[in-house]
Amino acid sequence: xxxxxxxxxxxxxxxxxxxxxxxxxxxxxxxxxxxxxxxxxxxxxxxxxxxxxxxxxxxxxxxxxxxxxxxxxxxxxxxxxxxxxxxxxxxxxxxxxxxxxxxxxxxxxxxxxxxxxxxxxxxxxxxxxxxxxxxxxxxxxxxxxxxxxxxxxxxxxxxxxxxxxxxxxxxxxxxxxxxxxxxxxxxxxxxxxxxxxxxxxxxxxxxxxxxxxxxxxxxxxxxxxxxxxxxxxxxxxxxxxxxxxxxxxxxxxxxxxxxxxxxxxxxxxxxxxxxxxx
Amino acid sequence: xxxxxxxxxxxxxxxxxxxxxxxxxxxxxxxxxxxxxxxxxxxxxxxxxxxxxxxxxxxxxxxxxxxxxxxxxxxxxxxxxxxxxxxxxxxxxxxxxxxxxxxxxxxxxxxxxxxxxxxxxxxxxxxxxxxxxxxxxxxxxxxxxxxxxxxxxxxxxxxxxxxxxxxxxxxxxxxxxxxxxxxxxxxxxxxxxxxxxxxxxxxxxxxxxxxxxxxxxxxxxxxxxxxxxxxxxxxxxxxxxxxxxxxxxxxxxxxxxxxxxxxxxxxxxxxxxxxxxxxxxxxxxxxxxxxxxxxxxxxxxxxxxxxxxxxxxxxxxxxxxxxxxxxxxxxxxxxxxxxxxxxxxxxxxxxxxxxxxxxxxxxxxxxxxxxxxxxxxxxxxxxxxxxxxxxxxxxxxxxxxxxxxxxxxxxxxxx
Amino acid sequence: xxxxxxxxxxxxxxxxxxxxxxxxxxxxxxxxxxxxxxxxxxxxxxxxxxxxxxxxxxxxxxxxxxxxxxxxxxxxxxxxxxxxxxxxxxxxxxxxxxxxxxxxxxxxxxxxxxxxxxxxxxxxxxxxxxxxxxxxxxxxxxxxxxxxxxxxxxxxxxxxxxxxxxxxxxxxxxxxxxxxxxxxxxxxxxxxxxxxxxxxxxxxxxxxxxxxxxxxxxxxxxxxxxxxxxxxxxxxxxxxxxxxxxxxxxxxxxxxxxxxxxxxxxxxxxxxxxxxxxxxxxxxxxxxxxxxxxxxxxxxxx
Numbered sequence: 002x003x004x005x006x007x008x009x010x011x012x013x014x015x016x017x018x019x020x021x022x023x024x025x026x027x028x029x030x031x032x033x034x035x036x037x038x039x040x041x042x043x044x045x046x047x048x049x050x051x052x053x054x055x056x057x058x059x060x061x062x063x064x065x066x067x068x069x070x071x072x073x074x075x076x077x078x079x080x081x082x083x084x085x086x087x088x089x090x091x092x093x094x095x096x097x098x099x100x101x102x103x104x105x106x107x108x109x110x111x112x113x114x115x116x117x118x119x120x121x122x123x124x125x126x127x128x129x130x131x132x133x134x135x136x137x138x139x140x141x142x143x144x145x146x147x148x149x150x151x152x153x154x155x156x157x158x159x160x161x162x163x164x165x166x167x168x169x170x171x172x173x174x175x176x177x178x179x180x181x182x183x184x185x186x187x188x189x190x191x192x193x194x195x196x197x198x199x200x201x202x203x204x205x206x207x208x209x210x211x212x213x214x215x216x217x218x219x220x221x222x223x224x225x226x227x228x229x230x231x232x233x234x235x236x237x238x239x240x241x242x243x244x245x246x247x248x249x250x251x252x253x254x255x256x257x258x259x260x261x262x263x264x265x266x267x268x269x270x271x272x273x274x275x276x277x278x279x
Numbered sequence: 280x281x282x283x284x285x286x287x288x289x290x291x292x293x294x295x296x297x298x299x300x301x302x303x304x305x306x307x308x309x310x311x312x313x314x315x316x317x318x319x320x321x322x323x324x325x326x327x328x329x330x331x332x333x334x335x336x337x338x339x340x341x342x343x344x345x346x347x348x349x350x351x352x353x354x355x356x357x358x359x360x361x362x363x364x365x366x367x368x369x370x371x372x373x374x375x376x377x378x379x380x381x382x383x384x385x386x387x388x389x390x391x392x393x394x395x396x397x398x399x400x401x402x403x404x405x406x407x408x409x410x411x412x413x414x415x416x417x418x419x420x421x422x423x424x425x426x427x428x429x430x431x432x433x434x435x436x437x438x439x440x441x442x443x444x445x446x447x448x449x450x451x452x453x454x455x456x457x458x459x460x461x462x463x464x465x466x467x468x469x470x471x472x473x474x475x476x477x478x479x480x481x482x483x484x485x486x487x488x489x490x491x492x493x494x495x496x497x498x499x500x501x502x503x504x505x506x507x508x509x510x511x512x513x514x515x516x517x518x519x520x521x522x523x524x525x526x527x528x529x530x531x532x533x534x535x536x537x538x539x540x541x542x543x544x545x546x547x548x549x550x551x552x553x554x555x556x557x558x559x560x561x562x563x564x565x566x567x568x569x570x571x572x573x574x575x576x577x578x579x580x581x582x583x584x585x586x587x588x589x590x591x592x593x594x595x596x597x598x599x600x601x602x603x604x605x606x607x608x609x610x611x612x613x614x615x616x617x618x619x620x621x622x623x624x625x626x627x628x629x630x631x632x633x634x635x636x637x638x639x640x641x642x643x644x645x646x647x648x649x650x651x652x653x654x655x656x657x658x659x660x661x662x663x664x665x666x667x668x669x670x671x672x673x674x675x676x677x678x679x680x681x682x683x684x685x686x687x688x689x690x691x692x693x694x
Numbered sequence: 695x696x697x698x699x700x701x702x703x704x705x706x707x708x709x710x711x712x713x714x715x716x717x718x719x720x721x722x723x724x725x726x727x728x729x730x731x732x733x734x735x736x737x738x739x740x741x742x743x744x745x746x747x748x749x750x751x752x753x754x755x756x757x758x759x760x761x762x763x764x765x766x767x768x769x770x771x772x773x774x775x776x777x778x779x780x781x782x783x784x785x786x787x788x789x790x791x792x793x794x795x796x797x798x799x800x801x802x803x804x805x806x807x808x809x810x811x812x813x814x815x816x817x818x819x820x821x822x823x824x825x826x827x828x829x830x831x832x833x834x835x836x837x838x839x840x841x842x843x844x845x846x847x848x849x850x851x852x853x854x855x856x857x858x859x860x861x862x863x864x865x866x867x868x869x870x871x872x873x874x875x876x877x878x879x880x881x882x883x884x885x886x887x888x889x890x891x892x893x894x895x896x897x898x899x900x901x902x903x904x905x906x907x908x909x910x911x912x913x914x915x916x917x918x919x920x921x922x923x924x925x926x927x928x929x930x931x932x933x934x935x936x937x938x939x940x941x942x943x944x945x946x947x948x949x950x951x952x953x954x955x956x957x958x959x960x961x962x963x964x965x966x967x968x969x970x971x972x973x974x975x976x977x978x979x980x981x982x983x984x985x986x987x988x989x990x991x992x993x994x995x996x
Contacts, residue, residue: 014796014797018794018810022805022806022810025809026812028824029816031835032823035827089717090718091718093715093717094714094717094718101710103715106711116722116727118981119726120924120927120928122953123729123733125729125954126729126736126953126958127729127736128725129957130732146725149725180706180710181707181710206815210816212819212935213935231817231819231823232936248823251824254817255820259812259815262811262812262815263808
């Protein structure tokens with residue numbers, strides 16, 4: 002016999018989901034606590050849930066002794082440029098693969114989509130050599146440009162989306178003498194704006210989190226991003242670990258995506274439903 | 280190159296504007312200044328920055344920028360990339376252990392090739408015993424900057440809580456330490472974390488194990504000969520691993536170890552003497568005694584780093600020498616001594632708190648830390664760390680572990 | 695006049711596919727395919743990056759990699775990560791998705807969805823650091839919990855036997871939300887009528903999930919399987935780097951981390967490239983096997 006609650010599912014369902022929800026959020030809660038605990042107390046013997054004397058000191062350290070302001074700006078800049086770059090390339094390609102006829106179409110499609118399976122750091126050694134040789138080392142360009150290349154999923158996704166638009170729509174346009182650009186910009190894109198919006202969110206999240214590659218090619222502290230700036234706090238040599246400021250930066254690195262996520266949740270969900278649901 | 284510098288400028292401007300808006304201290308340098316960048320393991324909150332600031336305040340026409348790049352290994356990675364890209368850091372804080380790598384692979388400059396008068400003046404401010412340590416393949420490649428040696432740190436609060444004798448001798452032996460650890464363990468039980476020695480391979484277990492081997496009369500590397508499986512080395516590493524085997528030490532990684540020590544949670548830690556600075560600033564009371572001796576003998580090793588010049592541009596190299604000349608002055612040495620490293624200059628800076636043991640070991644004479652030779656020296660260090668960790672974890676016997684370490688190290692050392 | 699513009703337009707229309715598809719091809723060729731081809735070349739040579747000399751060494755790098763105990767450990771760990779994480783990272787999210795589906799209150803369902811998805815949006819470094827704090831072997835949260843229950847403390851990620859499971863757990867924690875969302879979206883899209891028919895047949899909820907829902911969402915399921923495989927091979931490197939650096943003594947490393955270390959900590963580009971060629975062959979094989987396995991079972995509705 003099942004106990005039905007007023008909420009419409011068995012109590013066990015709610016218990017399981019609540020436990021998983023706690024597991025998901027708890028480490029973040031812990032991060033918030035530490036970010037507001039004075040650094041010397043963050044290290045002490047006793048374990049505590051919430052600081053008795055919450056402080057913004059860790060944030061001050063992060064902004065003055067480290068370069069948290071630059072890191073935020075760089076993270077945003079890189080995430081935006083990578084997203085824009087990916088969309089600018091993937092949207093027309095997806096359109097061509099769904100509503101245009103040309104030689105080698107399927108082969109080219111698979112050349113692009115096959116890259117979905119490439120591990121992101123597989124080419125890291127040659128890329129690192131190449132980037133160094135052309136003088137891009139220690140520039141944000143070195144982070145942005147190669148990151149744009151991971152468009153396998155985006156092209157695949159956009160093709161699926163454009164395929165959902167009836168071909169007749171474009172045939173009619175062709176009869177009206179609308180060229181391919183007009184078809185793309187005036188007919189196709191306006192009809193799939195929600196999908197593009199959600200794709201840009203996914204891409205923003207991905208670029209926001211670029212880690213190993215950026216760690217490798219960015220030297221100057223002012224040029225680093227939040228994700229790799231965090232590494233500056235990990236204890237080195239024989240110094241007091243900066244856990245408090247580190248958690249403050251970690252928190253800063255979550256905030257923008259969290260806000261984006263809250264406001265755009267529907268789009269993120271819609272992206273997955275529309276694209277590959279079936 | 281043009282494209283990238285254009286976009287770089289764009290980014291920098293954007294970042295600078297943002298920085299200014301956030302009221303960051305934006306360093307304004309005169310345009311004609313030569314800019315010398317130092318790749319270092321120290322952030323803006325450490326005494327090294329004060330040395331740099333003191334130099335910049337003099338406005339000599341050279342502006343120095345301190346750049347935090349991470350651990351010695353991280354810095355080496357970054358340096359190699361930037362050397363290949365043709366823009367090495369002008370100066371890099373280089374670990375003693377990477378001496379050969381610095382000279383042979385990264386092409387660290389010989390001070391005498393840059394400015395022999397200044398080179399002599401700089402070295403004249405340091406103890407004569409330092410010069411051989413910074414001379415690699417006959418070239419003077421470094422200003423001896425940080426000298427540390429492993430010592431024993433005792434947390435007096437926990438010590439007293441366990442009811443142990445406050446009168447701790449400066450010169451302690453391995454047997455004495457193990458006996459105290461057992462007492463501490465018994466008195467404090469499981470709730471405290473009485474003893475701890477060295478990190479497992481996530482970080483620097485290589486030089487504390489080296490100290491044990493040398494105190495037992497052996498060496499890891501004798502010149503370029505691997506002697507890490509000698510009877511003395513086996514005796515040393517067996518003693519090194521003994522407390523872990525007895526359940527008296529908790530092996531963990533370096534980060535956790537540092538955090539726990541600063542939090543006042545570990546009674547005994549044998550690690551770098553350079554913790555003197557940060558530990559003396561804490562509320563917990565610490566005492567420093569010498570590294571445990573073996574059969575009453577010690578042949579301690581040193582560690583730390585020197586400042587090397589990597590730029591191939593003569594003007595920048597000369598500018599770098601100017602900064603190094605400042606680093607060798609009493610003024611700079613006095614600022615730097617706050618950090619907790621041993622004083623290697625000829626100036627009398629007084630003994631700082633918690634440096635008694637380090638000074639005693641320094642006076643007795645220190646060997647270099649293991650400088651891994653060959654193109655694959657960086658790997659050598661990593662292999663050694665792993666085998667030390669396996670031995671302390673008890674997954675191999677000391678004999679087998681050292682024999683296998685030797686087998687794995689042999690091709691790396693001869694490469 | 696009009697005719698000329700038509701000619702121009704026709705020429706333009708012919709060029710359009712090149713303009714639309716060209717940049718995508720250019721980017722994947724230059725930044726994804728070329729490095730791999732270059733890796734193949736490097737894997738047969740000996741070069742330390744700075745020296746002008748590049749020597750051809752045949753299969754020497756491959757021989758060294760295969761004989762390297764660190765590679766053997768890393769390969770074994772990779773297998774372990776895959777065998778454990780791939781099923782867990784698919785099955786647990788599927789179960790969670792079907793649980794959320796049963797929550798009728800829309801706000802509550804939305805709340806569960808959002809909270810479970812939250813870890814997915816973190817950077818790997820952030821996730822690693824959050825857990826580093828909880829795992830702290832001296833007085834971290836998890837050890838406090840163990841102590842409270844009178845259990846012995848653990849060294850967590852610094853324990854050679856536990857390190858790999860700590861990395862696996864954090865990777866799961868960081869990724870299960872995305873798979874849950876994908877599977878949930880697919881489950882939601884199953885027409886109501888099918889479920890109503892199933893209810894008439896007296897099929898229980900779990901049997902319904904297995905026999906009716908799964909075949910219907912097989913395209914998504916397939917997609918999730920492929921991306922999870924890549925994720926377990928690739929993205930895990932970020933967690934390894936922050937949490938354990940592959941240690942203690944390589945106990946939590948994987949082949950990609952091995953490659954990264956060879957190449958960018960030790961500058962053995964030849965060996966690193968040999969490792970990357972091995973990885974690419976492995977990934978292509980696994981993906982091919984997955985395609986073969988699912989080919990006949992994926993149910994596409996056209």
